[in-house]
Amino acid sequence: MEKTVQMYEGKAKKVFATNDENYCIVSYKDDATAFNGLKKGTILGKGAINNRVTNHLMKLLEKNGIPTHFVEELSDRETVVKKVTIVPLEVIVRNIAAGSLAKRLGLAEGTKMKSTVLEYCYKDDELGDPMINEYHILAMEFATKEEIDLIAKYSFKINEILSNYLKDANIELIDFKLEFGKTADGQIVLADEISPDTCRFWDTVTGEKLDKDRFRRDLGNVEDAYQEVLKRLMGE
Ligand code: C5P
DSSP: EEEEEEEEEEESSSEEEEEEETTTEEEESSSEEETTTEEEETTTTTTHHHHHHHHHHHHHHHHTTOOBEEEEEEEEEEEEEEEEEESSSEEEEEEEOHHHHHHTTTTTTTTTEEEEOOOOOOOOGGTTTTTOOOHOOOOOOOSSSHHHHHHHHHHHHHHHHHHHHHHHEEEEEEEEEEEEEEEOOOOOOESSSOOOTTEEEEETTTTOHHHHHHHHHTTOOOOHHHHHHHHHHOOO
């Protein structure tokens, strides 16, 4: 399969069309942004790590019954994915209070909650990805009721699969963001990435942060944390 024109360039990835209209090629960059693009930087080696970690986890999810856009890893930074129309939602799953939820509800980071929290944000940079609920999604026709129910079902199942898997690597899955897409034949599939950019990973023993919060909060050892996740998941 061959790359043709660049269809899209985001903060962390570029997406190319290919000579087959059903597929795209994603290319991961080392660029890092936070706070809706206000903070910019580079995390050396991040693109390759996020590509490999994402594909590893997508394959694990596929094996466990979650349909994904993953097709084939082409190289360190490039992957063939199914062409989808992205549902304009950021689906956030939270096991432990951290980040914006901790701030919003006045909880100390690390507070255990009685049950898992699911949030939806409208994917729109200009608006700063505002949080919305199911009624907004239906009113704005971002997805149908059946699609929202399926997205919620997949999201909880993904949380269960990933939380259990990561525990064996001494990583606690605090929270994460998912995006879903719709294929040409209308199937809802998991899209985008699952990486230290989009998840909070804490060491189960020390509580050390092994994710993008090291960049967002200037905690240092950013590259080391990404490398550590790759090593724990893939032995490299
Ligand atoms: O910032 P907040 O606490 O709402 O983030 C929740 C989770 O969603 C974190 O794991 C964060 O990495 C992820 N996230 C993301 N992209 C965004 C917003 C949040 O990957 N635009």
